[in-house]
Amino acid sequence: MNAIVALCHFCELHGPRTLFCTEVLHSPLPQGASSGDISGQNEQAEEEEGGIQMSSRIRSHSPAEGASADSSSPGPKKSDMCEASGCRSLAGGHPGYVSHDKETSIKYVSHQHPNHPQLFSIVRQACVRSLSCEVCPGREGPIFFGDEQHGFVFSHTFFIKDSLARGFQRWYSIITIMMDRIYLINSWPFLLGKIRGIIDELQGKALKVFEAEQYGCPQRAQRMNTAFTPFLHQRNGNAARSLTSLTNDENLWACLHTSFAWLLKACGSRLTEKLLEGAPTEDTLVQMEKLADLKEESEGWDGSEEEEKPSSQSDVVEGQELSKCSPETSLVPDCNSWNVAHRRLSVFRSLRHMRQVLGASAFRMLAWHVLMGNQVIWKARDMDLVQSAFDVLRTMLPVGCVRIIPYSDQYEEAYRCNFLGLSPHVQIPSHILSSEFAVLVEVRTATRSSLYPTLFDDEQSLNKYEFVVTSGSPVAADRVGPTILNKIEAALTNQNLSVDVVDQCLVCLKEEWMNKVKVLFKFTKVDSRPKEDTQKLLSILGAAEEDNVKLLKFWMTGLSKTYKSHLMSTVRSPTSSESRN
Numbered sequence: 258m259n260a261i262v263a264l265c266h267f268c269e270l271h272g273p274r275t276l277f278c279t280e281v282l283h284s285p286l287p288q289g290a291s292s293g294d295i296s297g298q299n300e301q302a303e304e305e306e307g308g309i310q311m312s313s314r315i316r317s318h319s320p321a322e323g324a325s326a327d328s329s330s331p332g333p334k335k336s337d338m339c340e341a342s343g344c345r346s347l348a349g350g351h352p353g354y355v356s357h358d359k360e361t362s363i364k365y366v367s368h369q370h371p372n373h374p375q376l377f378s379i380v381r382q383a384c385v386r387s388l389s390c391e392v393c394p395g396r397e398g399p400i401f402f403g404d405e406q407h408g409f410v411f412s413h414t415f416f417i418k419d420s421l422a423r424g425f426q427r428w429y430s431i432i433t434i435m436m437d438r439i440y441l442i443n444s445w446p447f448l449l450g451k452i453r454g455i456i457d458e459l460q461g462k463a464l465k466v467f468e469a470e471q472y473g474c475p476q477r478a479q480r481m482n483t484a485f486t487p488f489l490h491q492r493n494g495n496a497a498r499s500l501t502s503l504t505n506d507e508n509l510w511a512c513l514h515t516s517f518a519w520l521l522k523a524c525g526s527r528l529t530e531k532l533l534e535g536a537p538t539e540d541t542l543v544q545m546e547k548l549a550d551l552k553e554e555s556e557g558w559d560g561s562e563e564e565e566k567p568s569s570q571s572d573v574v575e576g577q578e579l580s581k582c583s584p585e586t587s588l589v590p591d592c593n594s595w596n597v598a599h600r601r602l603s604v605f606r607s608l609r610h611m612r613q614v615l616g617a618s619a620f621r622m623l624a625w626h627v628l629m630g631n632q633v634i635w636k637a638r639d640m641d642l643v644q645s646a647f648d649v650l651r652t653m654l655p656v657g658c659v660r661i662i663p664y665s666d667q668y669e670e671a672y673r674c675n676f677l678g679l680s681p682h683v684q685i686p687s688h689i690l691s692s693e694f695a696v697l698v699e700v701r702t703a704t705r706s707s708l709y710p711t712l713f714d715d716e717q718s719l720n721k722y723e724f725v726v727t728s729g730s731p732v733a734a735d736r737v738g739p740t741i742l743n744k745i746e747a748a749l750t751n752q753n754l755s756v757d758v759v760d761q762c763l764v765c766l767k768e769e770w771m772n773k774v775k776v777l778f779k780f781t782k783v784d785s786r787p788k789e790d791t792q793k794l795l796s797i798l799g800a801a802e803e804d805n806v807k808l809l810k811f812w813m814t815g816l817s818k819t820y821k822s823h824l825m826s827t828v829r830s831p832t833s834s835e836s837r838n
């Protein structure tokens with residue numbers, strides 16, 4: 258975390274003073290100065306589980322590199338220092354402390370004052386405000402203040418017992434300074450708990466010393482028996498004692514360095530960047546619904562098995578095979594598991610890859626049929642090739658519009674699947690081959706004359722295959738086609754766009770057209786508007802062309818049940834309501 262943690266003290270002679278501070282350095286320490294950038298991170302964050310074991314990775318060392326406390330440092334003058342070291346933590350020749358975090362190459366440096374003049378000014382101002390005007394009720398507890406120019410501060414004031422002080426206590430504060438307000442506010446619960454623990458430890462040590470001194474020489478009775486002394490004389494003769502004296506801990510500053518360094522490390526590590534998404538997309542809703550259906554189906558199978566045991570072992574095996582190969586189960590593939598399982602065996606890696614292999618005209622014909630919802634049939638011996646082709650082509654469609662039978666030994670009707678993989682010997686009905694609602698891709702073994710150079714260094718190259726794309730309704734080269742197809746081709750042909758960028762373009766295009774589908778569904782199915790109004794709406798949506806209308810009607814089948822039921826049950830236009838009345 259890019260911040261500074263400091264321990265401050267209110268001296269009765271000099272006012273607020275900085276005793277000890279720890280800062281983060283992301284670069285090698287220069288001689289005689291330290292880095293002074295405390296600009297915080299600016300991300301929305303969430304808390305990570307598991308904790309940070311900084312104590313095993315940070316080790317205190319003395320002296321600190323570049324942390325000298327000579328006369329050139331921007332600290333206060335010696336004339337302003339208390340005689341009994343009440344305003345001083347480290348001795349004049351003490352170089353300070355430094356800890357190295359080997360995992361991140363970050364150094365945590367502790368000394369009395371920041372060496373950078375600008376940082377010294379920021380810490381000094383925060384110290385004064387934390388022990389004067391910015392105080393919570395009771396003068397002990399946490400408070401937040403700051404601005405964009407001087408940074409934002411989390412301050413926790415507290416008292417330390419001192420038998421020689423007025424009121425038998427001294428006033429201290431631990432402050433955390435950084436420039437990122439949101440980050441600091443999000444860290445409030447963590448900082449409050451950890452700093453409170455440090456304070457409790459200091460107060461516990463000081464209380465033991467205070468009780469021992471009071472037992473040996475009670476100060477209250479001694480003061481009451483002492484003659485009246487002028488206030489100024491009393492102040493000058495009662496200089497503040499050092500914190501090491503109050504706690505009777507000679508290793509206090511080394512322990513504070515370790516605590517402050519761990520605090521900076523842990524507070525930065527517990528917060529990670531999180532992508533904040535909006536409402537779930539239609540693809541997400543459809544996937545959730547299908548997973549829920551699968552869960553209910555599996556529970557139904559389990560229930561039936563408990564009620565009635567199978568008559569023979571062969572029936573059980575047959576039922577299991579049927580459940581694995583049924584079209585219904587193949588309708589809900591997990592995209593992530595699919596990609597991971599077939600990444601090694603995939604032949605087609607992306608739409609751009611497929612377009613370069615098939616050719617521009619053949620790919621356009623194939624993509625047109627995919628977007629229109631026509632049946633896409635692949636015939637090949639290589640099952641992995643067919644599966645990789647479907648894995649790539651399905652990215653052009655909403656999840657709810659995808660129905661896949663990856664590989665079959667017989668032809669399946671179009672109502673059961675719009676992606677069908679067949680072995681080469683399967684006979685396809687003649688009316689399907691001549692239909693305008695189907696496209697066939699035959700994968701043949703390439704002859705020596707048709708071999709072409711390998712375009713990609715794949716383990717399973719494509720130079721041994723020949724792809725023949727046929728359809729009863731070939732797409733004319735001069736046909737405009739649906740708008741989304743033209744945009745997809747423009748993205749694929751733009752070599753300045755990487756494959757990942759093209760994938761994001763596809764996601765945006767699908768969401769854009771699914772929003773148009775939602776408007777059309779609400780307009781036609783829920784409100785029952787006349788055809789004239791529907792045509793005007795299509796013109797407004799920029800989808801009045803024939804291919805665009807067909808695409809919208811097909812994509813309407815991919816809307817989630819949740820969205821449809823929500824509209825049908827809660828959304829009614831005034832026109833439809835009046836017609837019912």
